[in-house]
Amino acid sequence: MKRIDRLSQWMGKTESFKKLSTLPLNFVLNFVLIVPFAIMIFLSFTRWEPLSGYDWWHASIAGVPRFMEAFGDARLLWALIRTTIFVAAVVPVEFLLGLGIALLFLGDFRGKKAFTSVVMYPMMMPWVVVGLGFYLMFQYYGPVNLLLLKPVFGEGGMIDWFTNTVLAFFAVMIADIWQWTPLMFLIIYAGLAAVPSRLIEAAQVLGASSARIVRTVRLPLIKPLLVVALIIRGLEAFKVFDIVYIMTRGGPGVNSTEVVSLYVYNLSIVYHNTSYACAVSLLIMVAIALVTRLAIRPLEAKRE
Amino acid sequence: MVSLSFKGPAEWYAPNLIPIQPIIDNYISLFVPTNPIGGSYFFTSITEPITRPLINSLIAAGLGTIFAVLVGFLAAYGVSRYRAGGTFVIFFTLLTRMLPGATFVAPLMVFYASIGFIDTYVGLILLYTAVTLTYAIWLMKGFIDEIPPEWEEAALLEGATPWAVLRKITIPLTKGGLVASALFIFILNWSEFLFALVISVTQVTTLPVQISKYVSAVGRMYGTMASLGLVATIPSLVLGYLIQKHLVTGFTFGRVR
Numbered sequence: 001m002k003r004i005d006r007l008s009q010w011m012g013k014t015e016s017f018k019k020l021s022t023l024p025l026n027f028v029l030n031f032v033l034i035v036p037f038a039i040m041i042f043l044s045f046t047r048w049e050p051l052s053g054y055d056w057w058h059a060s061i062a063g064v065p066r067f068m069e070a071f072g073d074a075r076l077l078w079a080l081i082r083t084t085i086f087v088a089a090v091v092p093v094e095f096l097l098g099l100g101i102a103l104l105f106l107g108d109f110r111g112k113k114a115f116t117s118v119v120m121y122p123m124m125m126p127w128v129v130v131g132l133g134f135y136l137m138f139q140y141y142g143p144v145n146l147l148l149l150k151p152v153f154g155e156g157g158m159i160d161w162f163t164n165t166v167l168a169f170f171a172v173m174i175a176d177i178w179q180w181t182p183l184m185f186l187i188i189y190a191g192l193a194a195v196p197s198r199l200i201e202a203a204q205v206l207g208a209s210s211a212r213i214v215r216t217v218r219l220p221l222i223k224p225l226l227v228v229a230l231i232i233r234g235l236e237a238f239k240v241f242d243i244v245y246i247m248t249r250g251g252p253g254v255n256s257t258e259v260v261s262l263y264v265y266n267l268s269i270v271y272h273n274t275s276y277a278c279a280v281s282l283l284i285m286v287a288i289a290l291v292t293r294l295a296i297r298p299l300e301a302k303r304e
Numbered sequence: 305m306v307s308l309s310f311k312g313p314a315e316w317y318a319p320n321l322i323p324i325q326p327i328i329d330n331y332i333s334l335f336v337p338t339n340p341i342g343g344s345y346f347f348t349s350i351t352e353p354i355t356r357p358l359i360n361s362l363i364a365a366g367l368g369t370i371f372a373v374l375v376g377f378l379a380a381y382g383v384s385r386y387r388a389g390g391t392f393v394i395f396f397t398l399l400t401r402m403l404p405g406a407t408f409v410a411p412l413m414v415f416y417a418s419i420g421f422i423d424t425y426v427g428l429i430l431l432y433t434a435v436t437l438t439y440a441i442w443l444m445k446g447f448i449d450e451i452p453p454e455w456e457e458a459a460l461l462e463g464a465t466p467w468a469v470l471r472k473i474t475i476p477l478t479k480g481g482l483v484a485s486a487l488f489i490f491i492l493n494w495s496e497f498l499f500a501l502v503i504s505v506t507q508v509t510t511l512p513v514q515i516s517k518y519v520s521a522v523g524r525m526y527g528t529m530a531s532l533g534l535v536a537t538i539p540s541l542v543l544g545y546l547i548q549k550h551l552v553t554g555f556t557f558g559r560v561r
Contacts, residue, residue: 017466021382024375025437032434033400033408040411056414117548124544126495128512129533135519136526239404242497242512246519261406261498268410269502281407292402 044279050272059275066279075255076280079263082169086259087237090176095230097177098184102192103214105185120186122179131246134175138162138247165256168248172257175243180233187229191222231295238288241265260284354532357514361536363425364500364510365493368432373486375433376440381470383441384448385456397438405435405498413502423505431499436489443488443550447481448474484550487543494540511536 039056044066048059070076105112122130137144138161145158161167195218203213219226241261244250250258250266258266264284268277412431413422421427451474459469475482497512504513515536518529 017382017386021378021386025379025441028371028375028430028434028437029400032412032430036408036411036415039415043411043414050414050417056418117545120544120548121541124491124540125537126497126512126540128495128497128515129537132515132519132529132533136530139526235402239406241404241406245497245501246516261404264404264406265409265498265502268413274410274414277410281410284407285403288403289399292399 040278040282043275044282046275048275050274056274066276067283069276070280070283073280075258076260076263078255079258079260082257083238083240083259083261086169086173086176086240087234090173090180090237091230091234093173093177094181094184094233095226097181098186098188098229101181101185102188105189106192116186116189119182122182125179127179127242128246130175130179131243134171134178134243135162135247138171162248163252165252168252169257172240172244172247175247176237176240179243180237184229184233187225188222191225192218195221235288235292235295354511354514354535357509357511358535360425360504360508361494361510361512364428364432364508365490365496367425367429368436368493369486369490371429371433372436372440372489373444373482376437376485377444377482379437380441380444380448381474384445385453397441400435401438409498409502412499416503422503423507425508428500428503428508428510431503432493432496435496435499436492439492440485440489443485444478444481447478447485450481451477481550484547487547488550491540491543494536 043056043059045061046056046059047062047066048056105116136142139145140158140160144161149158159167161171199217199221200213203217208216239261240259244257244259244262245265248257250256250262255263264277264281267273267280416422416427421430455477456469456473459473460466464472495512496510497516500508500510500513501516504510509517511532515529515532518532
């Protein structure tokens, strides 16, 4: 850090370069993010819709800000609850699975290297393709029913996944878990592998069992890393859209799997309720900005 | 999915993993959709071949990547060496990553509609650049941080301009990292779905959007869907294999390496 300070002090004459270096960034951010953001704030105070018949900049301010409506919106509330359930179900499972596999991988065995490279593939796949894959798997005549449930429970055990409101959501969760457990595994494994071996050896010499070493030496040492992994994954899981859109599109029944992202999408694209969509978006953004601000704190602490 | 993509319609509902009569008709029908496989019972409402979405995906993801890398590299360099923009840039780029993309859809559509960017390559590419800039900056900042600043300092003392230092020292030294970042960003752009879905009408449909059309189309073309999914996945897997080591770094913002 000190070196860099000295460098930048010394480079007083390169001030223009400093400004220039982030100029393109500012241009792109302003154009694609800030301008829409301003539009969003403006529109969330109006009652404008694309079908209103006049351009949006002629829209007049509505008496009551649109986001007051959001507080009485049951559908939004349910979407929020559903998304929270999704995050609360998916992230711990991914975390525990990843942790479990990472612990198994502490030992050496044949094919370990090949496995660590195969395990990365789900993360690289386009989200839509993951959704598609699991959509096909959970069809009535798909492999899950025919290869898993039918041999075990017989013909009657076959489930029509996508017509049951709970099971459809469950299928979406499985798809997400399948895709993102590898990330958890790789983060945790990298952390565990970086624990200095002399600490482990010391504990072994003192006669600690391997389960105890994991609990009292390895895990506490990588705790900051685990927190980071959980936060990043939690915030990412909240954004879930692609797999839900592909697999259920919010159905079956009345929006039984509609998550927040999908609801906002529906408001703006399907119902053309643009100004209300803006208001809801704004609320969600503010909420997430606050959460991010709080969540960054452990990240920053780890950085220093 | 691999197995399904080589199966004929008669076997789509059968539990066997290895097709009895492997066929490649599914792949052919992607390019010639008017020639339905398995007779008239299995038809689809999709009439356009995937050539167009395939090329669109390549253009949008490719150009989006190039711009993101160019802009991102400059910014990453500025942030890493000169602390340009202060913490605001850092927080702002992080925030854009954490916000759900869907919350940007409504105002973006309004904005794009008023400047005529809907269903254009310019609109899509600009958007991809902005969305992946975050990753570009964080990944490349990590690579730049690894180079000792003394080397650049020395060159500056010799009287080189910052641009020359960038060109002669920093870029050659971070070349590997730049390529890895570019490939990572390409994979992200290639997978991007939401923005492509809302921006595209007919002209700039990308592969993920095409896949979603098959899912909601009339006629359950399971075999065709599976083969389309595989076609869309292969580039990601090939590129991803090349940058395995940097993948976790990319997804976790360089917090974990």
